[in-house]
Each structure stands twice: as structure tokens, then as C-alpha cells.
Amino acid sequence: xxxxxxxxxxxxIRRAGDRATSGxxxxxxxxxxxxxxxxxxxxxxxLSGEHRLDRVTLYRVLEWLNEKCFVHRVVSDDRxxxxxxxxxxxxxxxxxxxxxxxxxxxxLDDLKAKYEGPLPAGYRSHEIELTVKGLCAECx
Amino acid sequence: xxxxxxxxxxxxIRRAGDRATSGxxxxxxxxxxxxxxxxxxxxxxxLSGEHRLDRVTLYRVLEWLNEKCFVHRVVSDDRxxxxxxxxxxxxxxxxxxxxxxxxxxxxLDDLKAKYEGPLPAGYRSHEIELTVKGLCAECx
DNA sequence: ACGGTGTTGCAACAAAGTTGCGTTTACTAT
DNA sequence: ATAGTAAACGCAACTTTGTTGCAACACCGT
Ligand SMILES: [Mn+2]
Ligand SMILES: [Mn+2]
Ligand SMILES: [Zn+2]
Ligand SMILES: [Zn+2]
Numbered sequence: 080x081x082x083x084x085x086x087x088x089x090x091x092i093r094r095a096g097d098r099a100t101s102g103x104x105x106x107x108x109x110x111x112x113x114x115x116x117x118x119x120x121x122x123x124x125x126l127s128g129e130h131r132l133d134r135v136t137l138y139r140v141l142e143w144l145n146e147k148c149f150v151h152r153v154v155s156d157d158r159x160x161x162x163x164x165x166x167x168x169x170x171x172x173x174x175x176x177x178x179x180x181x182x183x184x185x186x187l188d189d190l191k192a193k194y195e196g197p198l199p200a201g202y203r204s205h206e207i208e209l210t211v212k213g214l215c216a217e218c219x
Numbered sequence: 220x221x222x223x224x225x226x227x228x229x230x231x232i233r234r235a236g237d238r239a240t241s242g243x244x245x246x247x248x249x250x251x252x253x254x255x256x257x258x259x260x261x262x263x264x265x266l267s268g269e270h271r272l273d274r275v276t277l278y279r280v281l282e283w284l285n286e287k288c289f290v291h292r293v294v295s296d297d298r299x300x301x302x303x304x305x306x307x308x309x310x311x312x313x314x315x316x317x318x319x320x321x322x323x324x325x326x327l328d329d330l331k332a333k334y335e336g337p338l339p340a341g342y343r344s345h346e347i348e349l350t351v352k353g354l355c356a357e358c359x
Numbered sequence: 360a361c362g363g364t365g366t367t368g369c370a371a372c373a374a375a376g377t378t379g380c381g382t383t384t385a386c387t388a389t
Numbered sequence: 390a391t392a393g394t395a396a397a398c399g400c401a402a403c404t405t406t407g408t409t410g411c412a413a414c415a416c417c418g419t
Pocket of ligand 4: 356358
């Protein structure tokens with residue numbers, strides 16, 4: 080059950096038909112290995128040891144990964160996007176937990192957020208986003 | 220049932236015990252008259268006719284109004300805060316609708332968002348935020 | 360190996376919000 | 390009313406987060 084995330088990432092990207100550049104592979108591998116939503120800044124830091132990657136490239140790769148549905152974006156109060164890999168057991172639509180103290184964000188995979196309440200006339204719902212805020216285990 | 224929002228705003232602020240400056244009164248009055256969540260930028264534009272108000276002051280007033288619970292902040296995908304007055308019939312915790320085309324945000328006063336699903340061990344929920352995304356009546 | 364095109368790095372830009380500091384204003388005490 | 394005072398304001402500079410243009414580069418099919 081141990082996985083080589085590097086290989087997994089490369090396989091996913093190749094299957095998409097686009098170029099498997101080292102930046103894309105490294106970033107997706109990093110996200111696949113992670114169990115929570117991470118910021119652009121965190122990724123940049125973690126990649127600083129190995130061959131350096133420009134911040135703009137990181138932004139562009141993350142955008143590309145998001146478009147290709149390899150990743151999803153989580154928006155939170157601090158105006159910083161966070162990213163998490165879409166593994167099979169982690170579908171697109173689910174709730175998120177945001178720690179109000181350390182700002183850590185995790186995905187609540189279990190919860191399928193749903194809404195069927197009333198909307199104003201003419202309004203149409205397309206998707207919904209649910210964020211639970213509170214204290215994580217370390218901050219509680 | 221017609222209300223002078225200027226007077227209402229001033230009364231609310233005075234009751235808080237802090238200084239009723241012209242900026243605070245004008246901004247709160249504007250928000251009380253509004254039926255949706257408006258951005259800093261929109262408020263700035265609407266105040267440009269009358270005696271001009273510095274953008275920093277606007278930021279500070281909005282923060283103060285939020286602290287005093289006269290207003291609440293809505294965060295959305297475009298990384299822009301929106302503000303709406305907390306009138307009696309508009310309690311704090313409710314869902315929001317966000318138009319994916321024109322980015323307009325309204326409060327769904329009817330819906331009391333609730334969550335009682337499972338959280339990871341040690342995590343404690345404090346409040347939840349629910350955003351419905353889709354197309355508004357004009358964009359639909 | 361070669362060449363074309365998709366990708367990267369760099370520098371400059373943009374939007375949203377914050378901080379420091381001297382000046383003005385609203386309230387209080389006379 | 391008048392003056393004193395702390396809170397609030399205006400301005401300029403700064404920070405953070407993300408975007409855009411363009412020349413150089415590297416991935417991949419041939
Ligand atoms: Mn998620
Ligand atoms: Mn609201
Ligand atoms: Zn925490
Ligand atoms: Zn709309």
C-alpha cells in the first residue's frame with residue numbers, strides 16, 4: 080500500500096495528454112502525499128531545497144492542476160488559496176474545516192454538503208460550499 | 220415604515236458608547252439601506268459624491284463596525300470582502316449566495332446553516348459557513 | 360538528434376488590505 | 390461657549406497575494 084507519489088503524479092499527468100514537466104510532477108506528488116489543503120507559500124517553502132521553482136511557475140502549475148481536476152482550491156478567510164489533490168476517495172464536493180487559530184485547513188471527506196432550501200426567484204444554484212470553523216486538535 | 224437610515228445609524232453607534240463620527244454614520248446608514256453584501260470599493264464609489272472619505276478610513280470603519288457587530292463580513296471566491304448590516308431580522312449565522320458571473324453576493328436569511336456531522340478526534344466546531352454558488356436572476 | 364510549441368523565469372504590474380505618524384475632530388470638563 | 394484630550398482621520402509608504410508580457414528554454418514527436 081506504500082506509494083511512490085512521484086510516479087503516481089507523472090502517470091496522472093501523462094494520462095492527461097499534456098507535458099509532464101518536472102515542476103508539475105513535483106508539485107502534484109507533494110500534494111498527493113499531503114493530507115490537508117496547503118498554501119502556495121507552504122509548497123514554495125517545501126520545494127526550496129531541491130531545484131528551485133519560480134513562484135509564478137508555481138501559480139501557473141497550480142492553476143493548471145486545478146483546471147485538469149487533479150487538485151481543488153479551497154478559499155478561506157485569510158484570502159489565501161489552499162490546494163489539495165483529488166484522489167479517488169476524495170471527491171470534489173465536500174466540506175472543509177478551518178482552524179481559527181492556526182489557519183490550518185483540512186477536507187471533511189465524509190460530509191457531502193447539500194442544499195435544497197429556497198432561493199430568490201430566478202436564482203439558480205450550481206454548487207455549494209460549506210466551511211466548518213473551530214479549533215483543530217493541536218489548538219483546541 | 221419608512222426609515223431615516225442616517226438617524227438609525229447614529230442611534231446605533233451612540234448606543235455602542237463610541238464616537239459617532241460622520242464617516243461611521245454615513246457608512247452604516249449606507250449599509251442599512253442596502254439589501255445585499257457590498258464591497259469596500261462599491262461603498263467608496265457611492266461616497267465619492269459627498270464629502271470624500273479616505274480609503275484607509277473606510278477600511279478602519281468597516282473593521283470597527285464588524286467588531287461592534289453592526290455588520291458582518293462575507294468572504295467570497297474573488298478574495299474581496301463584502302459587508303452587510305446586521306438588522307434584527309438578519310441574524311449572524313446564515314448562508315450566502317454568490318453569483319459566479321457578476322460576483323454579486325446576497326444573504327440567504329431564511330437558511331440556518333447547521334452541521335452536526337463527524338469531525339476528526341480533538342477537533343471542535345465553533346461556527347459554520349455555507350455558500351451557495353450559481354447564477355443570479357439577472358445573469359441566469 | 361532536431362525542431363516546434365508548450366512551459367518557464369524574470370521583471371513589472373495590479374488589487375486588496377495594513378501600518379506609522381502627524382493633524383483634525385468629537386466629546387468632556389470647565 | 391471654550392479649551393483640553395483622546396480617539397479617529399488623512400496621507401504616504403508598505404505588504405501580501407496573485408497576474409501579465411516576453412524572451413529563453415525544454416519536452417516530446419518525428
Ligand atoms: Mn477539499
Ligand atoms: Mn450575510
Ligand atoms: Zn489549529
Ligand atoms: Zn449575477
